[in-house]
Amino acid sequence: MKRVGIIGTGIMGADHARLLTTSVSGAIVAGVHDLDPVRAAEVAMHSGGARVFGNPYELIVDDDIDAVLVASSDDTHEEYVQACITAGKPVLCEKPLAPTVEACTRILDAEDRAGSRLVSVGFMRRFDPGYAQLRRMLRLGEIGAPLILHCVHRNPAAVPGLPGASVITNSAVHELDITRWLFAEEITEVSVHAPRATSHGGGTPDPQILLLRTASGAIADVEVFVNARYGYDVRAELVGELGTVTLDGPPPTVLRRSGMDGRALPADWRPRFAEAYRLELQDWVDGAANTATAWDGFAATFVAAACVRALETGTPQQVTLPPVPKLYR
Ligand SMILES: NC(=O)c1ccc[n+]([C@@H]2O[C@H](COP(=O)([O-])OP(=O)(O)OC[C@H]3O[C@@H](n4cnc5c(N)ncnc54)[C@H](O)[C@@H]3O)[C@@H](O)[C@H]2O)c1
Numbered sequence: 001m002k003r004v005g006i007i008g009t010g011i012m013g014a015d016h017a018r019l020l021t022t023s024v025s026g027a028i029v030a031g032v033h034d035l036d037p038v039r040a041a042e043v044a045m046h047s048g049g050a051r052v053f054g055n056p057y058e059l060i061v062d063d064d065i066d067a068v069l070v071a072s073s074d075d076t077h078e079e080y081v082q083a084c085i086t087a088g089k090p091v092l093c094e095k096p097l098a099p100t101v102e103a104c105t106r107i108l109d110a111e112d113r114a115g116s117r118l119v120s121v122g123f124m125r126r127f128d129p130g131y132a133q134l135r136r137m138l139r140l141g142e143i144g145a146p147l148i149l150h151c152v153h154r155n156p157a158a159v160p161g162l163p164g165a166s167v168i169t170n171s172a173v174h175e176l177d178i179t180r181w182l183f184a185e186e187i188t189e190v191s192v193h194a195p196r197a198t199s200h201g202g203g204t205p206d207p208q209i210l211l212l213r214t215a216s217g218a219i220a221d222v223e224v225f226v227n228a229r230y231g232y233d234v235r236a237e238l239v240g241e242l243g244t245v246t247l248d249g250p251p252p253t254v255l256r257r258s259g260m261d262g263r264a265l266p267a268d269w270r271p272r273f274a275e276a277y278r279l280e281l282q283d284w285v286d287g288a289a290n291t292a293t294a295w296d297g298f299a300a301t302f303v304a305a306a307c308v309r310a311l312e313t314g315t316p317q318q319v320t321l322p323p324v325p326k327l328y329r
């Protein structure tokens, strides 16, 4: 039985705790920590009486904790991931690995010194049955050589006044990862275009259109719109030389009534990606190593940084990743 400690018990930490407790085999939530002790206590209570730690570093080194899940806010990931590497414990860190290239580089260096892959990154879309099917069809040659990936990523609402950079490092980062993962090659050039901003974002440059060119010359276009109001909506369409494959959002149930034909949209990512989170956690608990690595986390943040420069300067940016370190080849 893997005894998991969770740092950060907000929306995602609480959801991961619930899944680990109810839907993942071979694991228990043994410890929790949050800056807010009330949140930590509540999640502990629903996780079969996990221990509440007042100090996150004591949780990480505790002999009764085998592995750590980091679900605190983005800018706190690095310090906890570093402490896990030092303690020699596997850590599943929510995306992004860290919001800056410098922080991700320090994590890669620490893993290199440790000499083993301890870090997984929560790019859960890799486990979503819909995205997995898209990738399988591509590999089977169903649509021939891929040319274009169209992506839509809409959230109903975000923190008012969120900086444009955060829309990229926190939200569009999923598409940066999924583009690398689907095409199995790196993104080499990016440009970002911002139309007139929505009046519902408190000044956030939102929506944004990202154009990503991959090493073989394919293009992904990403509409990221974090104040779209109407619901949580993530979609994709892959266009190949022989056909297309479309990933529409579940659920499959359609309500036809009063002259309308419609499906209910989820309010956020938890229902939409419930199965992806469960499969990701199971994979991590099993040590199956299909989760995104620290290198994947670094690469996504590296491309995100180029997108932020493109947004701020209005000019396309070349992306040249450093060579893949030996640990990840
Ligand atoms: N994979 C996904 O689809 C997905 C979805 C949502 C969020 N996330 C990521 O998960 C993380 C958490 O997001 P959330 O939506 O749960 O946010 P949240 O604000 O609901 O929860 C964050 C929690 O972290 C705590 N916290 C903040 N700083 C801390 C620190 N230094 N030490 C310990 N606890 C600290 C807060 O008190 C809060 O309870 C973020 O990194 C976010 O990007 C991933």
Ligand SMILES: O[C@H]1[C@H](O)[C@@H](O)[C@H](O)[C@@H](O)[C@H]1O
Pocket (backbone or CB within 6 Å): 095, 155, 170, 171, 172, 174, 226, 269
């Ligand atoms: O942190 C969340 C999470 O990563 C969701 O999956 C994404 O859709 C949101 O845009 C982001 O804010």
